[in-house]
Each structure stands twice: as C-alpha cells, then as structure tokens.
Amino acid sequence: MAATDNPILRVDGLQMRFGGLTALDNVSFTAGEGEVTAVIGPNGAGKTTLFNCITGMYRASAGRVSFAGQDISGFAPHRVARAGMARTFQNLALFPGLNVRDNLLVGAYRHGASGLIEGAVLGPRARREQAAAEDRAAEILEFLGIPELAEAMPGELPYGRQKQVEFGRVLMQDARMILLDEPMAGMSRPEKTLMVALIRNVRHRYGVSFLVVEHDMPVIMDISDHIVVLDFGRKIADGPPAKVQQDPAVIAAYLGSEEAGQAVFAGAA
Known part of the structure; x- marks a missing residue:
C-alpha cells in the first residue's frame, strides 16, 4: 500500500463479494489530507463498488475503512456522512x-x-x-x-x-472529504474546465480532500496528486500521475493493449 504523509482515508484489504463474484479483491490504499486522489480503471473494474463500500452503501465482505483516524467499517451511510464524508453519484439526483x-x-x-x-x-x-x-x-x-x-x-x-x-x-x-463519482460525465469541454476549477478552488479555500472516479484521463492527470488503478476488482497500480501514466501494466490493462492505452493517455502528457 502506497503511503502518504498525512492520510485522511485508509482502506485496508477491502473485499466485496456478490455470491460467486468478487467485485473487490484485497484493495488497499491511502488518500492524503487535502489531496485529490483518483480511482481509475476500465468499466467493471470495481470503482463504484469501492465508493459504495467506503460510504456505507454496501457492507464489505472483509477489510477495513478508516477515516480521519476513526474506523468507519460497517457504518450506515448517514453515520459516514456525519463523520465528515460526502458523495455525489454518477446520475444527477437533484429534486426537480x-x-x-x-x-x-x-x-x-x-x-x-x-x-x-x-x-x-x-x-x-x-x-x-x-x-x-x-x-x-x-x-x-x-x-x-x-x-x-x-x-x-x-x-x-x-x-x-x-x-x-x-x-x-x-x-x-x-465535509472533510468529498467523493465524486464521474463528475465530468456528459459535460462539454468548457463545462469540464469549469468543474476542474471548482474542485481546485474548493480544495484550496476549504482544505477539502477529494476521492474521484473519472474516465477523462487528461482531467485526472491534471487534477490528481495520487492515482489508484483497479482492474477486475484488484489494485494494479498506486502512485503519482507521472508514474501511473507510464506504467505498462496500467496502459495494457486499461484498454486491453499497450498501444491502445497509450492513445488514451497521450492527451494527458
């Protein structure tokens, strides 16, 4: 598990099974206080399942989640929220x-x-x-x-x-930490630019930490301090953007081949 100087979130050996399907397999990482940590990976890698386990939407089959020094494993969503963690979802949930x-x-x-x-x-x-x-x-x-x-x-x-x-x-x-599940999905490029600016402004003004799931690689490489890569429920890489971006295993796993993966990451260089 990659270490951070001042972790606000610690995930240790998280597992999530649905019958015979293992959606998360011994996932461990930390997210630093005041940092933007991204979780990336192909569709079906377990990213949203990870969010659901962290925020209490799912009860993990095994493992531990600690937030701000408190073990929140098994907390219901409202208790996780009261501990200082907030979340958005892939789909808009505004009241019309x-x-x-x-x-x-x-x-x-x-x-x-x-x-x-x-x-x-x-x-x-x-x-x-x-x-x-x-x-x-x-x-x-x-x-x-x-x-x-x-x-x-x-x-x-x-x-x-x-x-x-x-x-x-x-x-x-x-909240002390905000989890954003695909915040850029469906946005135009100008709208994405505005959202990136908002994340940065919130981080600097309020000291909020972020955990972000997002498929837009240029955006992720631009705003992240630390990246966790999942594939088929397993963590295959963990580190700063420059290191993750050049990892052959990440590039190959992300799109199935190193050549195709390089094309995706090219815009983030």
Missing part, C-alpha cells in the same frame, strides 16, 4: 420540484440537530439552523458564481449548471 437554493438546503438538513417535530413547528434550535443554512447556501451560490440562479428550477438549467448545483449541495455538508 425544488429551486436551486432549496436543493442546496437539503444538504444542510441532513446534518441538522433539531428533531422532526421541533423542525416542523420551527422551535428555537430549528430557527437557528434554518438561518445558518440559508446563509451558507447564499455563500456557496456566490462561491460557485451563480447567485442569480437561486430561484431557478433545475430543469431550466443546462446540464453543466445542474452539476454545479449538485456540487454545491455537497458543499453544504461541510
């Missing part, structure tokens, strides 16, 4: 009946301390949380550069803007 501001507020409500009854009657604690959440939503909309879209409905926005809103909702959770 809520405007942009209210979609962001949903992220804050997951972490509120007031109970359901107190919140319904707007007790003192619920009112304080509501005011703080609204201030936070306004701050994030300003940070994203879209304060004028607060009242807009998600369906009125282009795809790239919707992705920004989803990203903003994750920021509402004040």
Whole structure:
C-alpha cells in the first residue's frame, strides 16, 4: 500500500463479494489530507463498488475503512456522512420540484440537530439552523458564481449548471472529504474546465480532500496528486500521475493493449 504523509482515508484489504463474484479483491490504499486522489480503471473494474463500500452503501465482505483516524467499517451511510464524508453519484439526483437554493438546503438538513417535530413547528434550535443554512447556501451560490440562479428550477438549467448545483449541495455538508463519482460525465469541454476549477478552488479555500472516479484521463492527470488503478476488482497500480501514466501494466490493462492505452493517455502528457 502506497503511503502518504498525512492520510485522511485508509482502506485496508477491502473485499466485496456478490455470491460467486468478487467485485473487490484485497484493495488497499491511502488518500492524503487535502489531496485529490483518483480511482481509475476500465468499466467493471470495481470503482463504484469501492465508493459504495467506503460510504456505507454496501457492507464489505472483509477489510477495513478508516477515516480521519476513526474506523468507519460497517457504518450506515448517514453515520459516514456525519463523520465528515460526502458523495455525489454518477446520475444527477437533484429534486426537480425544488429551486436551486432549496436543493442546496437539503444538504444542510441532513446534518441538522433539531428533531422532526421541533423542525416542523420551527422551535428555537430549528430557527437557528434554518438561518445558518440559508446563509451558507447564499455563500456557496456566490462561491460557485451563480447567485442569480437561486430561484431557478433545475430543469431550466443546462446540464453543466445542474452539476454545479449538485456540487454545491455537497458543499453544504461541510465535509472533510468529498467523493465524486464521474463528475465530468456528459459535460462539454468548457463545462469540464469549469468543474476542474471548482474542485481546485474548493480544495484550496476549504482544505477539502477529494476521492474521484473519472474516465477523462487528461482531467485526472491534471487534477490528481495520487492515482489508484483497479482492474477486475484488484489494485494494479498506486502512485503519482507521472508514474501511473507510464506504467505498462496500467496502459495494457486499461484498454486491453499497450498501444491502445497509450492513445488514451497521450492527451494527458
């Protein structure tokens, strides 16, 4: 397992079996505090399964996940979130009946301390949380550069803007680590450029660590400090982008041949 100077996430010997299928086979790695760690590999390599195990969507068959010094193995998703980890999914999960501001507020409500009854009657604690959440939503909309879209409905926005809103909702959770599952999927090149800038800005402004699954190799090589490569559920490489990009085993495994793999990575040089 490659070491980092200051790991916030540690995955040790993670295994996930579905009947006779082994989706993850003894996967171990660390992700550094304040860094962008990418997980790459061909379709079916186990990347989303890995995310699901880390965030409690699946209970791993074996192995351990530690976050910020705490063993979170077996935690339910809401406990993982409360520990300081947030996640986006491959498909957009915005609420079409809520405007942009209210979609962001949903992220804050997951972490509120007031109970359901107190919140319904707007007790003192619920009112304080509501005011703080609204201030936070306004701050994030300003940070994203879209304060004028607060009242807009998600369906009125282009795809790239919707992705920004989803990203903003994750920021509402004040997470120490954000897991992004294919954040660039379906985006145009200008939209990808904007998302890359957002990731960098969040990292530098808030000190957030990122774990990213993404198929766009030029983007991954550009933003990552550390890359983990999976193939058929096994880790086949682990290290900085320059090392991983030149690894013949990675190039061959990623597209089935070294020549084809080199073509994919060529744009990331």
